Amino acid sequence: MARVFYENVYKRWKETVAVKDFTLEIADKEFLVLVGPSGSGKSTALRLLAGLDSISDGKIYIGDRVINDVAPKDRDIAMVFQTYALYPHMSVHDNVGFGLRLRKMPKDQIHEKVVQAAQVLGIEPLLDRKPGQLSGGQRQRVALARAIVREPKVFLLDEPLSNLDAKLRVQTRAEISKLHQRLGTTFIYVTHDQVEAMTMATQIAVMNFGVIQQVGTPQFLYDHPTNIFVAGFIGSPAMNFFEVTVTGDSDQVCLVDDNGLSLPVPAKKRRALEKYRDKKIVFGIRPEDIHDPNFVPPETEVAPFDAVVEVTELMGNEVFLHLLRGETKFLARVDPRTVAKQGTKMELMVGMDNMHAFDFESEQTIFTPEEEEPEIPKDLKRSPATGVAEGAWVTSRGSASTERAEPAPEEEGKVDLDRLVEEEPVEEQVARRQSEVPQGQADED
């Protein structure tokens, strides 16, 4: 119904190209998060869809209609701005009802709808106030209410949480996810915060320099980043990178560097590395795939190496080790029982199953998902939620899952990667996540 399709869209300002050859299909009911660093063109992409900036080249469809020349008011979209952009001279009630009033809806009907939307967002007691008399969080809710009251085809949200404090952000994140499920409408959400992207999205599009780097589910992007940029951007703390050389023959492939590193590559990853023999590549490993030898998760293929511990950060449920090998600094996220003394050398294990490798020149991934075995046992330790935000992620999906009580159609604990690569129906994604989340948490605790 409300599919959104960007077809080779460009946006140029005088010298800058803000959005470049942007092609993206957003299925109906999808929660797409556009994520990328500051200035990467996320807002511009959103504003093009809203009609607030003109499209330099290409086409944008909402449903089957090309909307390039349609005025914003006729696009049937709603937008939540970073600054909320509430009308300061109107009461909350009138702010929310403004769009309906412009559509000449009768007063009593407007009132009914406004109250309904206010109930959904818990701002009923505030209806008579002016925006100036509200807190940031309350304003944010009013902005959301103003968006949902019109029942638009597509919701656009441009960094709606960035003006909130950390706690409120986590809470509102969950509420927006809930809202999405409740409304069953297409959401497009812009943020530069990858945690927000991971926790809310059904699909993520990662942008850099106006170009889409990769599109996929949060889990897929986490497991199969297509290039160094995405690998470093998705996941927190960020992935570690090492410059290494590929050595060995078809039976035994090793990654070596000048500092005596020598990591054997697991069998299933060897084939892809063959054509890189004796060449430099970039080896990537996530902090959570570096383990204390005493606490290696079962069935993990590991390779030993050592590093100097520079700093340890105790996070409670885990420990961050800031490590140094030669000139390279990197980070490990290890079991809280790990004993590490600052300034000493320490033996560590790298979970090579989850290794990443990138072409040194093009920075593109060397492994394609298909080249690996089709069924990878799900590493229970892994969860797309990251860092400190872990609990929040669980809360948001956890509470959401109670509303959608559909049984998970997939076997527990397994994720079919091929299915992930192809389009996966939203419901199944949600169901899959529901089955994932408690596991991830259970294991973490």
Add this chain to the structure above:
Amino acid sequence: MRNRMQIVAWIYVLPAFILLGAFLVYPVLRTVYWSFFGRNSESYVGLDNYQYLFTQQDVLIVFRNNLLWLVVFTGVTVGLGLILAVLTNLVRYEAVAKAVIFVPMAISFTAAAVIWRFMYVWNPASFEQTGVMNAVITTFGAEPVSWITNTSVNNYALIVAGIWMWTGFALVVISAGLKGISSEILEAARVDGANEFHIFRHILLPMLKPILVVVTVTLVINSLKVFDLVYVMTFGNFDTDVIANRMFKEMFQFGQFGRASAIAVILLVAIVPFMLFNIRRFLAER
């Protein structure tokens, strides 16, 4: 401690109060006092001066003219300033456009009045028209109009000159207010379904209201005090006289100190409510 602070504060404002007292309050009170005296400020005449002013036909015309100024001049200037502010905000060479409209403000009012006198020059129909206005209308086949002496148009002719001079002021102040409205609010309204007229009517106008009030009050006060334009262009002849000019005449032409004082008092009383309103708003905004 607090008391001492207060005392110090009072000491610091004291000179200002003394100066204000000597040069403002005292003259005002003195003027009120004289308004009850005769032409040489010697014989007490009670309310005679006021009675004279409110019954004399040509003085009533003066009041009518000021009312005309107040309504037409203020209304058109604010309206024009608002429209131009919104429009110049949309055009490419915004700064140039605004500067052009603002230029009259920079010209001495007397000079402007002289310019407009030339614009309104009337020559008999058989001659070439040297006044711009008549030159324009005669090219469209109309009879030349004697803008300055024709009592059905001359007040409006003067008011047009006033509007020309003050629109720049209204424009600049309203533009500043317009700049203060975040573009995201307008964008939000557009996404909400508003067309440009809706935005003007439901967003810009209400949000500019405080500024419009300030501009309006300022212009009302100016319209009540209008003097230089009338003095230079007609000296109040041909039914175009206004309060301030009449006061000048009573004082320096007719030597009627008492009446001049009474007119000054009437003018003051007319302006005070607007001043109070402005001050109230100013205080409320803090």
